[in-house]
Each structure stands twice: as structure tokens, then as C-alpha cells.
Amino acid sequence: MKFSFVLISALCAILGTQAQGQRLKMTPERPYIGDTVNLLYHPDSALLATGKPIKGAVYIYDTLYHWHAVDLQMKATDSGYTFTVPLTSDNGLWAFKFRAGAAVDNAHDTGYILMGSVPGRQWKAAYAGYGTLRASRYDLGIPQYYTDFQVSDSAMFFWMGQEIGYWRAGRVFIWPYVKARAMMEGQAGLNPDSSEIIHKAANYMIKAPNLTSKDLYTLALIFDKYIHNKGVADSLYKVSGPITQKKADYKAIQAAKTPEERLALSEKFVKDYTPDPEMDALAGIDYTRGVYMNIFAVSIAKKDTSVLARHINTAPFSMLTFAYYKMVEIPYGDWKTMPAKEAYPFSQRIMDKVAYLKANKPAEFYYYTPSEFVEYLDDAFKYDYITHASILKETGCEKEALPMVLKLQDEWxxxxxxxxxxxxxxxxxxxxxxxxxxxxxxxxxxxxxxxxxxxxxxxxxxxxxxxxxxxxxxxxxxxDAHTMELLREHVQAGIMNREAVPFEMKDLNGKTVSLAAQKGKIVILDFWATWCAPCKAAMPGMQMAQEHFKKDTNVVFYFVDTQERDPAYKEKVAKFIKDKKYPFQVLFDNGDEYYSKYAKLIQTSGIPFKVVIDGKGNIRFAQTGYMGSPSGLADEIEMMISLAK
Incomplete structure (x- = not known):
């Protein structure tokens, strides 16, 4: 009876996907291990609408219980896209996904899944693969395969039980098996520590021969967290190998009270211990957030740029994006305090590492196919590539910069x-x-x-x-007419009618400017600060908007300097405006007196913050932030002013 239920479930998983528009057909319809399956894929309309190339991926779960992600070699035909997949005996489950640009077809979140089988039964790893893939919160499957779909803990317990029962895989899956059972019993209002099934699983495992460090540590966690037998748990922790001390040292990092102490302990940790993904996951050790983030954040704050050279070959990938942002993007791109010549060594070192990773995918990214991983890297660095190309240009490397920019434009x-x-x-x-x-x-x-x-x-x-x-x-x-229409709709959706806060502020020449004196005029306030990179980046667009209304005496622009930290901020502001040759009338906020009043009135925060006030003294529009397009910002402000009139 058990075999019948599982076999029917497996066939439904395949046939159900075929019924959805007949998008994925396979021959033979019920393949067995040893067969080569011929598949025909009809693209989803959402994929076709992108105009991008259709790509396919297959995620394979092998009989050693590891996932492999492979790009499908598909051939376009008049009938669709064809490809073959050999069902070799060293694999137990195949899950397919198709994409074009950002559009993805995974059978509307039901999955294109093929469970390996032989006549009369499912093959090894088929049950476990089916369970782990569909319960991504257990961190054992392909995290990006489904968008929102999740099976219940009871379903996960069932599939783990099937694999353990038929293929004696208790050592591999005892942790998710016990965890799922505990969740089930907790949801039913029962106490997991008295669960007969959990006790039976733990006692069976503890008597098994040749237990590894992972086995012992897993058992320690089960007795500690679910059975609540501290004596047995402690004895197992003691014999489980270096992971116990590693966990203690990791906790010491998190308990450190000063940045210097966290840095020293983190540096020692990466020197003393090699990452072990499976054991680290069990122990709750996060190398990225809990260790390397301390090293990079504290070192960069101390202006120790050698951190990049010391750790670039061992740090997790996310530290590269963090380092680029902190060491290149902010000082060179945002603050303009680092010249291109100085930024180049850091930028080029990170770009070289990214190029290396594209050809040598780290094991931690097992869930990406090679092409998916390249796309992931490119997306993570899409803005940094532009910054690097700018650095190349400024350092005289135009021959390297131009091909890079042309390639980027294909995407942007x-x-x-x-x-x-x-x-x-x-x-x-x-x-x-x-x-x-x-x-x-x-x-x-x-x-x-x-x-x-x-x-x-x-x-x-x-x-x-x-x-x-x-x-x-x-x-x-x-x-583009459609782009402009979307902008108009966006602007019109933000129209308001609130009484403006009266103000009196002094300009660069010490002259007092008041809202009361502007009666009958459209007044634009742009709150900014010299330390605010987006504020300064938006100024060319504001200059374009101001230029558009230069002959209209009933439209006035005021650039309100606010929230400054430097005691000599007035001189700093005057120099900035002069150096940039901006034709702006700058007003000085009293600390952040008027910014705070306007922000509270609009219920917003952050700068740049722009306010459009009509001739009757009412706020008609307010906007926070900058989206990066000077011409787009100018058009947006122009539309606001026209509507305010």
C-alpha cells in the first residue's frame, strides 16, 4: 500500500506538469532508471514575451544525497525546445526549470519533477529529493526553485521517513526527520521531548557503529533540543570533535564588547578553523555575518585597506560586494574623496576575483547552474561594473573601458x-x-x-x-511616450494639499528669505547636505529643472542646506556651490529646524527631500530620494510645478 501511494504521487508530479498547457512532454512517459528520456518543452507565454533567449536548468539529486545544478543543452525546433536526460543509477531525482531574462517557468510553482524509479519502487534519493526540494526552509534543497510553495512539516516527515525506511538513510536524515516530527507534535499541542518516535530514532542512532563527528554532534543536538536530556547531550558534545570548541569560540566573537576585540577574535577564528558547511549549519555558525563581517567592517572603519588582500581568497562572496561598496563605491563614486588612481587597485582586485569566480563556482553555490551563477554575479555587481568602467576611463584605460561599457549596455x-x-x-x-x-x-x-x-x-x-x-x-x-505617461501617472498620484510651514532662513549672503514673501509664486525647496551623496547626485537634474523655468519669475528654487555636522559647514557649502558652478540660491536651515517640520508634516524621513509649494502656500508635492536620472528628475519636477500652477 505504501509503495502504491508513493508511486501514484510521483506520477502525478510528472503528469500534472504535462497537463499544464502541455508545456513539458517526455518520452517514454513513465521512464525508469537506465532510460534516456527525450523531452520537449513549449515555452510559457511569459518567457516568450521577454524576447530573451530561452534557457533551461536541471537540478539533480544524487544517491549520495547531494544536489548538482546543470545547464540544459536545448535545441530549438518548430515544435519547441528538445533535450535529453539520461536517468543514470547514481541519481534519484531531476527537477527542471526554464527562464528567459527575469521570467521563470517552474510550472506555476508546482515544479517539473521527475522521480527516479525502477519497476515496483522508487529509486534511492527520490523520496529525500522530493521532500527537501519542496521544504526549502530546511535548507537542504534548491532554495530558489520555488517562489512561495512549501510543503508541511508532516509531509517533510513522511518523505524523510520513506527514504530512511527503504534506503537505510537514518544517519543522513535523522536531523530533518526529528526536526519535522518535533514541529508536528508541537503544532498538535504535544511535547516533543516525550515523543516515542523521536526517542526511538535517537536511541537507534546512538547504537550505530562507527559514528562520525557529525553523527555525534547531531545526536547531541537532538538530546539537547528535543529530548531535553542534558547529561546525554553534554557527553555527546564532548566526544563530537572540534565542533564544540569551534562553537564556543564563535559565541565568544558574538559576545565581544568592543570592535577591536571582535576583530581580533574573528581573525583568529578564520586562522584556526576551516569552514565545514554541514557542521557549521548544525552548530549555527555563520562565517559571513558572524565572522567575516566583523573583519571587513571593523578593518575598513579603521582604514585598514589591507583587509582585502588578506582575505579576498577565503572570504564569502557577499564580502566582495560589501568591500566594493565600502572601499570603492562610497569614497570614489559617492563622496568623490578618492581619486580614480587610488581606487583602481581595490576595484581591479575585486573585479579579477569576480572573473575567477565565474569560471570557478564555489561549492556553497551548488544550487546555481554555471550560467545561473554568472547571471547572479553580474546582477550583484551590475552597478559596480559601471563604477569600475568609470575608474578605467579616468585612469586612461579607455580601451578596456569601452568594450566593458558596450557589454553593460546590452543588459541596461x-x-x-x-x-x-x-x-x-x-x-x-x-x-x-x-x-x-x-x-x-x-x-x-x-x-x-x-x-x-x-x-x-x-x-x-x-x-x-x-x-x-x-x-x-x-x-x-x-x-518614449509610454515612459512619459508612466511618469505623469506617478506624479499625479502624489498630489496633495497641506498648508506649508512658514519659514525664515538666511542665504549665502546673509539675506533673510521667507515663505511669506513668496506669495503667489511656486516655491521648490530642495533639502540637502554636503555629506549626502544622492543629494549632490540629484543637483544636475535640479539644475535642468531650474533652467527650464529661468524666464518664469513666478517659480523660485531654494536649496536648503540641512543636518550639517562640520562646524565650518557654511564655508564648505559655499565652496561646493562655487566649484560646481551651480546657479542655486542656497538657504541655511537652523540645524534641521525646517527640515524636521516638513518631514513630520509629510511623515517621511531622509534627504534629498523636495517640496513643491503652490502660490497659496500649500504643499502640493513632496518627494524623498533620487532615482539616478537627471533628465527624469527634471521632467518630474517640471510636471509637479505645472500641476501646482
Whole structure:
């Protein structure tokens, strides 16, 4: 009876996916271990709509209970995409997934799953693979295979029990088996420590011969956490090997009271212990957050840049993105305090490591196929690649920067103003006018144009026109209608009508400016600070908006400097505005007096913070943050002002 239920479940898992639009068909329909299966895939409409290449992946669970992720070699035909999969005896389960760009087809979160079998029974690893794949919270399957689907703890207990019962896999799966049972009993209002099944599993395991350190530590956890027999648990901890001391040293890091102590203990920890993913997971040891984050965060805060060279070959991947952000993006890209020549060694070292990882996928990323892993890396570094290309350009490496930028544009498709500007400057220097024109026009089309790009287009416009009288209309004619309509809808959705806070602030010359004196005018307040990178990044777009209304005396822009920390901030502000040649009227907040009042009124926080006040003294729009496009910001502000009128 047990075999019948499992076999029917397995067949439903396959046949159910075929019934969903007949997207995945296989021959033979009921394959066995030893067969080679021919599969035909009809892409989901969502995948076809992307216009991107259709790609496939298969996640294989082998009979040693390890996952392998493989890119499918699919052939496009008039009928769909064909490929073959040999059902070898060293594997027990195959799960398929298809994607195109960001769209994914996993049978609407039910899965394309093939459980290995022989006549009359399921093959080794089929039960366990089916359970672990569908209960991702146990961290034993493919974490990104499903989006929201999860089976219950009782289902997980059943599938683990099947594998243990039929294939004597108790040593491998006793922990998830006991954990699932404990969860079941807890949900039923029972006390897991009196569970006959949990006691039986633990006692059976403890009598097994040749127990490994992992076996002993797992048993210690079961007696400690679920059976609550501290005496047996402690005795097992003592004989379970170095993991007990490793856990104690890890706890000492978390208990450290000073950054210096955390750094010293973390450095010693990575020197004394080699990562062991399975044992570390059982012991709750997180090398990324609990160890390496201390090393990198504290070292970088102490301006010890040698941390990158010391640990780049052993640190988890996420530390590379963290290090790039802290050591390159902030000082070079945001604060502009690090010149490109100084940023280059750090940026290039990390980029070299990323290139190495693309060709040598770490074992910790077992759940990605090689191509998926490359896509994952590229997505994690999508903004950093632009920064690195900028560093290459500034250090005279245009020949390396231009191919990199052209490749990035294939992915970004002119939706990033910084990349567009970088490509335009490289093409201009290379003398590629045809490609430059393409970049200029597409940047405006996607409303991701910088002031430099607008200036280049203005220069081009003047080649065929006597003046710039019709230039704004020319620019607007290039913009994508759908993009602009979405922007209008976004702006209109934010309209409000709240009485503005009266203010009196002094400008750079010590002259007092008040809201009361601006009656009948549209007033735009832009709250910013010299330490705020997004504030300064948004200023070219605000300059474009101000330029648009330069002949309109009923529209006034005030750039309110707020929340400054430097005692000499007024001199710092004056120098910044002068160096950048911004035609802005700057007002000084009293600490953050008016910023706080406006932020409280709008119920928001953070800068840059822009407020549009109508001629009657009412707030009509308020916006926090900056999305990165000067031309997009200018259009947004212009729409707000027009509606406020």
C-alpha cells in the first residue's frame, strides 16, 4: 500500500506538469532508471514575451544525497525546445526549470519533477529529493526553485521517513526527520521531548557503529533540543570533535564588547578553523555575518585597506560586494574623496576575483547552474561594473573601458543615466559619431540623460538650427511616450494639499528669505547636505529643472542646506556651490529646524527631500530620494510645478 501511494504521487508530479498547457512532454512517459528520456518543452507565454533567449536548468539529486545544478543543452525546433536526460543509477531525482531574462517557468510553482524509479519502487534519493526540494526552509534543497510553495512539516516527515525506511538513510536524515516530527507534535499541542518516535530514532542512532563527528554532534543536538536530556547531550558534545570548541569560540566573537576585540577574535577564528558547511549549519555558525563581517567592517572603519588582500581568497562572496561598496563605491563614486588612481587597485582586485569566480563556482553555490551563477554575479555587481568602467576611463584605460561599457549596455539598454554618460564620453573620445548619436538619442528616449548628453544634443541641434528656441520641443519629441505617461501617472498620484510651514532662513549672503514673501509664486525647496551623496547626485537634474523655468519669475528654487555636522559647514557649502558652478540660491536651515517640520508634516524621513509649494502656500508635492536620472528628475519636477500652477 505504501509503495502504491508513493508511486501514484510521483506520477502525478510528472503528469500534472504535462497537463499544464502541455508545456513539458517526455518520452517514454513513465521512464525508469537506465532510460534516456527525450523531452520537449513549449515555452510559457511569459518567457516568450521577454524576447530573451530561452534557457533551461536541471537540478539533480544524487544517491549520495547531494544536489548538482546543470545547464540544459536545448535545441530549438518548430515544435519547441528538445533535450535529453539520461536517468543514470547514481541519481534519484531531476527537477527542471526554464527562464528567459527575469521570467521563470517552474510550472506555476508546482515544479517539473521527475522521480527516479525502477519497476515496483522508487529509486534511492527520490523520496529525500522530493521532500527537501519542496521544504526549502530546511535548507537542504534548491532554495530558489520555488517562489512561495512549501510543503508541511508532516509531509517533510513522511518523505524523510520513506527514504530512511527503504534506503537505510537514518544517519543522513535523522536531523530533518526529528526536526519535522518535533514541529508536528508541537503544532498538535504535544511535547516533543516525550515523543516515542523521536526517542526511538535517537536511541537507534546512538547504537550505530562507527559514528562520525557529525553523527555525534547531531545526536547531541537532538538530546539537547528535543529530548531535553542534558547529561546525554553534554557527553555527546564532548566526544563530537572540534565542533564544540569551534562553537564556543564563535559565541565568544558574538559576545565581544568592543570592535577591536571582535576583530581580533574573528581573525583568529578564520586562522584556526576551516569552514565545514554541514557542521557549521548544525552548530549555527555563520562565517559571513558572524565572522567575516566583523573583519571587513571593523578593518575598513579603521582604514585598514589591507583587509582585502588578506582575505579576498577565503572570504564569502557577499564580502566582495560589501568591500566594493565600502572601499570603492562610497569614497570614489559617492563622496568623490578618492581619486580614480587610488581606487583602481581595490576595484581591479575585486573585479579579477569576480572573473575567477565565474569560471570557478564555489561549492556553497551548488544550487546555481554555471550560467545561473554568472547571471547572479553580474546582477550583484551590475552597478559596480559601471563604477569600475568609470575608474578605467579616468585612469586612461579607455580601451578596456569601452568594450566593458558596450557589454553593460546590452543588459541596461539605456536605462541608466550614469552608464549612458560614460558611454557617450568614451565614444566621443574614440570619434565614433554614429554610435555616439545612437547613445544620445536613446538616452533621451528612455529619459536617462545627463546634462552633458543634453549639451551634446544641443550642439548637434545647432548644426541645423540658428538658435535653441525649439530645442526643448525637439527633446520632448524623442522621449518614449509610454515612459512619459508612466511618469505623469506617478506624479499625479502624489498630489496633495497641506498648508506649508512658514519659514525664515538666511542665504549665502546673509539675506533673510521667507515663505511669506513668496506669495503667489511656486516655491521648490530642495533639502540637502554636503555629506549626502544622492543629494549632490540629484543637483544636475535640479539644475535642468531650474533652467527650464529661468524666464518664469513666478517659480523660485531654494536649496536648503540641512543636518550639517562640520562646524565650518557654511564655508564648505559655499565652496561646493562655487566649484560646481551651480546657479542655486542656497538657504541655511537652523540645524534641521525646517527640515524636521516638513518631514513630520509629510511623515517621511531622509534627504534629498523636495517640496513643491503652490502660490497659496500649500504643499502640493513632496518627494524623498533620487532615482539616478537627471533628465527624469527634471521632467518630474517640471510636471509637479505645472500641476501646482
Amino acid at each position: 539598454n539605456y536605462t541608466n543615466a550614469t552608464l549612458n554618460q560614460l558611454e557617450a564620453s568614451l565614444l566621443e573620445k574614440a570619434g565614433d559619431k554614429k554610435k555616439l548619436d545612437e547613445v544620445l538619442h536613446n538616452s533621451v528616449r528612455m529619459n536617462q540623460a545627463s546634462t552633458q548628453i543634453i549639451d551634446l544634443l544641443k550642439k548637434e541641434y545647432l548644426n541645423t538650427h540658428k538658435d535653441t528656441e525649439g530645442f526643448d520641443a525637439y527633446l520632448n519629441s524623442m522621449k
